[in-house]
Amino acid sequence: MDDVINKIIKFRDARDWKQFHNPKDLAISLTLEASELLENFQWKSSDQAVDTNFDDIRDELADVLIYSLMLAHDLGIDVKGAILDKLEKNDKKYPIEKFKGTSKKYTEAE
16 A cells, blocks of 8 residues: 555645645535545445446545545544454444344444
8 A cells, every 4th residue: 555655645746736735625625525425425326327438436535535645634533443443443333243234333232
């Protein structure tokens, strides 16, 4: 993953865009790109959206990931470590015996 992050940072720095990429604006951009990703699904079933908009979905997902990785890089967050830590927290929050096959949130567990 480091090689991908390095390519992203190299791309940004070659254009002198770091000056625009403070954490707040990266988070805003991430949200805007996530909305553009979501727009591909509007008024369609999931299957229809994927069938008709796959390339756009792929591009928008890439934008979301790029902004996420830039934000993590700039804040010194180890992406792999953050993901593994979050999976561990979710494992405790959503134990298999209570949540297998259900979409309930942890606050709705019996």
